[in-house]
Amino acid sequence: LVATLQYDTIYHEHLRYYSLHSLQNLLARHGLEVFHAKDIPSHGGSIRVYAARKGKFEIQSSVAETLTAERKTILEKDALTTFRDRVIRSKLELLSLIKDLKAENARIYAVGAPSRGSTLINYTGLDDGIIDYVVEIKGSQKIGMYLPGTLIPVVEEALLFENQPEYALLLSWHIADELIPKLREKGYRGRFIVPLPTPTIV
Secondary structure, X not given: OOOOOOHHXXXXXXXXXXXXXXXXXXHHXXXXXXXXXXXXXXXXXXXXXXXXXXXXXXXXXXXXXXXXXXXXXXXXXXXXHHHHHHHHHHHHHHHHHHHHHHHOOOOEXXXXXXXXXXXXXXXXXXXXXXXXXXEEOOOOOOOOOEOOOOOOEEEEOHHHHHHOOOEEEEOOHHHHHHHHHHHHHOOOOOEEEEOOOOOEEO
């Protein structure tokens, strides 16, 4: 989350964020110890922790390696201050990019309405005066609704291909490499805005 600036994964369903340090502390209170930690890709990068009764398994090198990585990334105040500054800078860069596009009367549709999209849209202050629609695949229960906290209507994806707006903002930007070819194959001819970690036009 910190390394790849995925602040948009911070929303109401994700109530807690555990580090290996905090898990070690919690588990130790109950006679357990972590003997292995493994990085997994879920939600921008997570850890899977293996624990057992103290002394039951040999502690693998992955534990020390993960603890060291965490110290540099999330335990030092400077690291978190840097993260905050990067989030703010990213917001300003996205708004600057979109301001320039709107100055040319470009139409911008957002693609997908994931929970993370609500965090991004609301934090950056994008609204229905900037984003025309959010498109969702046919059959989505979100169609006919609005993106939470905004008056941006959620419509069927077909509108993207019919209207061909100049830009499509990818709210599921973390899977842009998968989405872009699929949308091209379906007939979208405009350009894509990948908002994070650095706002980019593709």
